Structure formats: C-alpha cells, structure tokens
Amino acid sequence: MEHARFNPSKLKKARIARGLTKKELAERTGISRQMVSNYELGKTQPGATNLLAIVSELNFPYNYFTSENKGFYEGATFFRSQSAATKRTRDMQAVRLEFQKEIYDFLSRYVNFPKLTLPETLMKNIYDITNEDIENKAAELRKCWGLGENLPIANLIESAEVHGVIVVESTMSDDTLDAVSEWIEDRPFIMLTDNGESAVRRRFNVAHELGHILLHGDVESIHDYTPQELKNVIEKQAHYFASCLLLPEKGFLDSLLSTNLDFYIELKKRWKVSIQAMVMRTFQLELISEDQRLYLFRRIAYNKWKKKEPLDDEMSVEKPSLYRKVFELIVNNDILQKNEILSYLSLPQDELEKSLDVSIATDETIVQKAPTLRIIK
Structure with missing residues (x-):
C-alpha cells in the first residue's frame, strides 16, 4: 500500500x-536546525518520531503535511500598519490568507457564493491617483452597493459579503497588524486579525482595505515600493478612501453642527466612525484649519482617547458571517457532515473555528491521521 508522501513546502507554511x-522550531521539537532546513528543502523526509514532534508542536493535522499544493493567481497583498509590522508577522498573515482561499475553494464546490459586484478597479500609477479619483471611486462603490449617497453605512462587512467580497477572521493577534487584503484570482479577500479592536476601528480597517482593492490595481507587489x-x-x-466611503461629504457636512468634541461623540453614534477620523474628515473638507485640527487632537490626547474613545465599549463589533452560513447550509442539507468538511480542509482546528465561526465540540474533534508505523523484519 502506497503511503502519502511528505510535502516539504507545507512544513514551511505551517x-x-x-x-x-x-531555529525556534528546532529548539521546541528537539530536532536540529539543519534537519528542519533539510525537511523544508525536500532533501530528506522526517521519520515518524520527528514528524510526530512537528505535528504536535505546530498543532496542524497530520494530513496537512501530505496534502498537495494548491496553486492560484495572487495579486498584491496589502497590510495595515505597514510601518509597525515586522516581516515575520506579515508572512504569517500572507500564509493564513492562503488558508482562506483554500476554504473558499472547497466550500464553493457545493454552494454558489454571491456574485462579485464592484466598480472597476483603478489601474493608475500610484503617483497619478488624485483625491478626485479616490472620491469618485468611493461614490461609485456606494452607488454600486446601494448604500445611498449621503447616509451612514449600517453594516459594512455585511454589505461587502452580500456583494461577493470574502471577509474572514484569523486567529492572529498582533497589535502591529489590523487587516490584510488581496485579490486572489477573481475574488478580493479581506482578513481581519483577532485584536479585540473597537467597532469603529474594524469598520475603518475594512473600508481601508476596500480602498486598496479598488484603487491599487496597478500595484503588483508592495515590495516594489519603499516604506x-x-x-x-x-x-x-x-x-x-475609507474617510470618503464612511463619511460622504454632503451627508457628513449636513450632520456637523458643531466641532466641539462633545458633539463628535453624538456624531459617532450616527456614523459609527471614530472621533479622530471625523476630526480628520472635517479638516479634509476644509471646515477647520490646521491649528484647529492640532488643538482638537491635543484635547483627544489629554482626554486619553487616542486608543480608547467614548462609546467604544457600547458599540457592537461587526463580524463576518458568510463562511459560517455556507458551512451550515452544506451541513444542514446533509451534503456533507461537519467532520468531513473539517477533515478534508486539513487546516488547524483553531484556524477553522475562527474562520468558519463554528465550534468544534470535543466529541466532534477532527480525527487526525497519524503516521503508519511498521516493524521492519
């Protein structure tokens, strides 16, 4: 009987x-660094003992390491908080974004996802993109999605999902990263990190990533640009783009009766946008001077609102739900059993639970194949 062959590239990704x-994996597993390197290069295959140590430490199912590579066309990957993020955290996000594509590919075999409806992506050199281009593209998206010209957006993530954008959560928790987005084949994906972010920060992050999706079609790789x-x-x-999308000029101006910080708190209830973002939008629309903007931000700092603002604890955080609905549709219609789906995907249990927004009970835990051990005669 032929046994599944170890895939070295899967070890690197895991x-x-x-x-x-x-080096860290070597230290945690008791395997030499050179041997780990050889495994990843495909120069040698791990024996049963070392493979079990790797599977246990990385907490990936065994069959992930014997599964085939899934190739697909990827566009540029955009990360929030570029300056603070390290290469390691960006690489972590990029790999986990690939996991989301694998989940999508599998689920789409059984369910038709919503048709993608987006304005045409801008194909301009970044230095040729004007503020007018950005304003027009935000207005186009509002019209395309039926959001109204001047109204607050009730639920941005839901609107994105209804119109075919894949929005998911990852288990990654890193204060230097908020969200990541990428065109993968014919779909844009937005992946959110598990940072306990406020409702308004998450909405702005999603709007920001939609900006990359619609504005930066000419960007092939972020590595082509300096920090x-x-x-x-x-x-x-x-x-x-995020400011224009969430705070359309006329609607926001009509609601802006005062530039007092207390009034911005009231506006926050209506627009579901941070006080700091609304102050910046007020400045962008030339309703306050640079000195007034600086004064308001000094007051925000004095009030200790830079990281946590009023109402942050009261506003509900928007969550993706599309993957969960598709998952439940497949299971509830007896197309596949829950464990069949989870086992086939061959991804870590914690990542699947977060991405699919499902709980895997103890008695339903994925049965992970173990290496076959045979006595040599």
Missing part, C-alpha cells in the same frame, strides 16, 4: 503560520 523561525511610499502614498490613499 511554521510561518505559527510565527516560528527554523516611505507605502506609508505616505499607498496607505494614505486607502485611508482617504
């Missing part, structure tokens, strides 16, 4: 997904 270097270009041009453009 290690990166857990945020470990080769300064990423921060001062690309990220700034996505930021401005």
